[in-house]
Amino acid sequence: MSIQPGYAAASAGAVTAASAAAEVRLTRSVSATWWYMAVAIVAFELIIVVVSVDTLVRDDVGALEVAAVAVGGLLWWLATLVPVADYRRRTAAAPLLVWRRHLPALLIGLAYGLAVGLVTDLWVLGALPVIQAAMLLNWPPGVRFRVVLAATALLVALALIDSAVVLEETGGAGWAQLVFLGAALPAVTVSSLWWWDVLVALDRARASEARLAATQERLRVATDVHDLQGHHLQVIALQLELSERLMPHDPEAGQEQLRAARVSVDAARQGTRDLATRFRSVPLPDELANAVDLLRAAGTDAEATVDPDAASAPATALGPVIRETTTNVLRHGDGRRARLSLTRADGVWRYEISNDVGAAVDDGGVAEDRSGAGLDGIARRAAEAGGALDVRRGDETFTVVVTVPADGADADGAG
Structure with missing residues (x-):
């Protein structure tokens, strides 16, 4: 529903007061979508950690190695929560890397990648934690698309190597599942972030449209007031000027022009009242x-x-x-x-x-x-x-x- 003239003119200050908050505060439905998207990303990561531990346990890997993968995976998962949460307030002007927010995830991802790669002998799992941390950086939209394509291609290549070397030796379905999940995680993450960027852009466009409608109505009101008052003031000025010229030679005609100017003043005042009433009288x-x-x-x-x-x-x-x-x-x-x-x-x-x-x-x-x-x-x-x-x-x-x-x-x- 569009904003009516009277309300737009009266609510101009309210829109201005709310505009700054609206840039950051998103609507309830968009905020709910954010939580669905964020939970999907972190749940996917946690599933990979759980499947890794479960597969190692099923293959009778040593308890120390299993504990290292479990603890390291949990730390990596927790480290990624910070950049994921930060992404909600990301702006186009944000730098690629915010050191205090992204560096811990990168370092922990690197350490965990080395540990899980050595334990499982899977190249995909060794590279995945670092690549996932890189996916959560503030990449520009076009650059991120190229980065995720390169990362997915790398993980697929590593998955093929793992399939040809490691999986032939183990033959377990759990290992194959790990390779598939690891190769898919960056694409799932970036597609979710892209969808969030689209929703934020649409939400801000909707808010901007409402503010633009109010601004256009203010301009229309200003134009109407200018036209009304400009016309009457011009007439009054001419009548007063004519009265000034007539007074020395024809006082009666000069007085008539003064009376006409007073009538013009009353007409301008009534016109202003009518204009205000027209904009106030919204049902x-x-x-x-x-x-x-x-x-x-x-x-x-x-x-x-x-x-x-x-x-x-x-x-x-x-x-x-x-x-x-x-x-x-x-x-x-x-x-x-x-x-x-x-x-x-x-x-x-x-x-x-x-x-x-x-x-x-x-x-x-x-x-x-x-x-x-x-x-x-x-x-x-x-x-x-x-x-x-x-x-x-x-x-x-x-x-x-x-x-x-x-x-x-x-x-x-x-x-």
Whole structure:
């Protein structure tokens, strides 16, 4: 759903406040995909370690060698968790190698590769830990593709050597499985990372689209204001100039031009009011839909419950309240979830918004608003409409409830 003009103009500050956080904080669904991808990579690595140990045990290899492979494999697996976790926040400007994050995985991979290669006599397992650590570096997209092709080709060549030399001697199915898993791991890792890069790019494009829509509406509002005021000011300037010229010779005509200038001032003022009213008079269902769109664009899991007759609710009173509370959620909420509702019962319209509490809260759990608006402004608007404000502070949630009388209210409201 697109963002409507009135909401986009009123929510410009909220989008700006949320844009920086949205660059880092991804949506809930994309974050869930990250965990699926990361778990798949580390689980594949752990399976290789477990299969290695199991195969050695089945072939009656010495307990010391088996213990060395098991402990070394566990250390290698743990070392790869750090670069895998770091990849979630990777940016295009990140260096290829972050020493404190990638170096331990490379060194441990090298040591483990030597140990497991000597114990198993498999070239694939000897090269795999180092290659896997290299796959987790911050390769540029095009370079990574060439690197994984070269690494996979190398592992396949080593697998063929292992098949011709070692596997003919052992003949165990476990060894063949190890060779296959080892050759496939880099391709599985890089394909998972590539898929994650695609999802992040799509998620950021979606957020950028929402911000662009708001920016375009701000530009349109600015253009309308410029055209309106520019026209009237130009007319007023000409009328005042003509009045100045006529005054010495024809005072009556000069006074007439002054009166015309005053009429032009009133017309400009009324035109500005009409323009503001046109952008403020967004139906409340659209206000709520736009609020949900804006919250989701900032990475918040947002939902709204809207009464079927919400279009008849007092938009003048509740519209600014919806925009103000949405802005406060973006600025002060924890960015995980928000629930909005607009319902009618017993002759009263009830608007409620609930969100998880962020870090920027006061001692009571309510977000401070240093802009001078916030809850005081919401309470004032509710009181002017004959309603009331109710604030509920919890350990994990913060809820604002605004009620206004439904009698005599229409889509434009009475404010």
